[in-house]
Amino acid sequence: MMKVNELINQCGFEVMNEGNHTDREVTIPFCCDLLSIAMGRMPAGAAWVTVMANINTLAVATLADAACIILAEGSRLDDAAYQKAKEQGVTVLLTENPIFETALMVYQKLHA
Amino acid sequence: MMNDKIKLCYDVPADDFTRAGEASSNVKSKLKMMGVNPEIIRKVAIAMYEGEINMVIHAFGGTIDVVITPDEIEMVLKDDGPGIENIELAMQAGYSTAPDNIRSLGFGAGMGLPNMKKYTDELNIDSTVGVGTTVTMKVKMNER
Ligand SMILES: Nc1ncnc2c1ncn2[C@@H]1O[C@H](COP(=O)(O)OP(=O)(O)OP(=O)(O)O)[C@@H](O)[C@H]1O
Ligand SMILES: [Mg+2]
Numbered sequence: 001m002m003k004v005n006e007l008i009n010q011c012g013f014e015v016m017n018e019g020n021h022t023d024r025e026v027t028i029p030f031c032c033d034l035l036s037i038a039m040g041r042m043p044a045g046a047a048w049v050t051v052m053a054n055i056n057t058l059a060v061a062t063l064a065d066a067a068c069i070i071l072a073e074g075s076r077l078d079d080a081a082y083q084k085a086k087e088q089g090v091t092v093l094l095t096e097n098p099i100f101e102t103a104l105m106v107y108q109k110l111h112a
Numbered sequence: 113m114m115n116d117k118i119k120l121c122y123d124v125p126a127d128d129f130t131r132a133g134e135a136s137s138n139v140k141s142k143l144k145m146m147g148v149n150p151e152i153i154r155k156v157a158i159a160m161y162e163g164e165i166n167m168v169i170h171a172f173g174g175t176i177d178v179v180i181t182p183d184e185i186e187m188v189l190k191d192d193g194p195g196i197e198n199i200e201l202a203m204q205a206g207y208s209t210a211p212d213n214i215r216s217l218g219f220g221a222g223m224g225l226p227n228m229k230k231y232t233d234e235l236n237i238d239s240t241v242g243v244g245t246t247v248t249m250k251v252k253m254n255e256r
Contacts, residue, residue, distance in 0.1 A: 054218070055133075056219070063140060
């Protein structure tokens with residue numbers, strides 16, 4: 001078991017928005033860019049790895065109860081989405097790595 | 113606190129993705145404050161968001177009424193959009209008429225209605241082409 005803040009430290013992600021719940025436990029990495037599939041399948045407490053970086057990503061993360069969003073492949077939130085992330089206290093992390101490598105690293109840290 | 117019937121009403125604006133999801137988020141935080149079971153809240157949040165976003169993408173916005181009682185949470189989403197011609201087809205996983213510009217935002221997997229079915233105890237869709245669509249969903253407070 002690992003908290004969001006421990007994951008940030010151990011994986012060296014850049015923090016785009018720290019959010020209000022970094023002491024939350026991460027349950028599992030989850031990958032999908034299609035929002036309604038993510039909505040339907042993402043387990044609560046997931047570290048959601050995606051390249052989709054708009055305001056709807058934030059809504060899905062909050063409503064499906066993700067622990068954090070990790071934007072892979074160097075993608076970044078646009079301004080509207082960034083404002084929303086701050087407003088809703090969602091943790092948004094950044095990495096240049098591809099989705100699979102990112103999720104694998106999260107998985108390995110969770111199971112180390 | 114949970115003895116009363118609580119009614120919440122929302123306007124969902126047309127074509128405004130920056131606000132889409134606000135009604136669902138608001139209901140989520142209200143249920144949280146009321147101390148409702150997190151699994152029930154999650155079901156309501158997911159189902160309502162899918163319905164809310166469908167009203168923005170496929171119709172011209174609409175209204176959502178939410179009624180919370182000790183037994184269940186009822187959501188009624190009403191729009192006067194184009195309606196759904198074949199509801200059975202629309203309910204199929206993967207069926208979507210979302211245009212390319214909407215797909216590029218991450219929508220269009222054709223999983224919204226299946227999610228609404230999966231995460232509610234009751235789903236009813238009443239739709240007339242050229243008139244509009246009313247989606248009624250219920251989530252029971254007691255986990256089945
Ligand atoms: N309120 C509505 N008014 C008119 N048509 C609708 C409405 N809701 C859904 N539909 C129709 O039903 C189809 C399936 O809806 P569904 O939510 O399952 O998928 P989607 O919205 O296309 O994609 P996704 O939800 O996966 O992003 C839509 O593509 C659309 O044709
Ligand atoms: Mg949909």
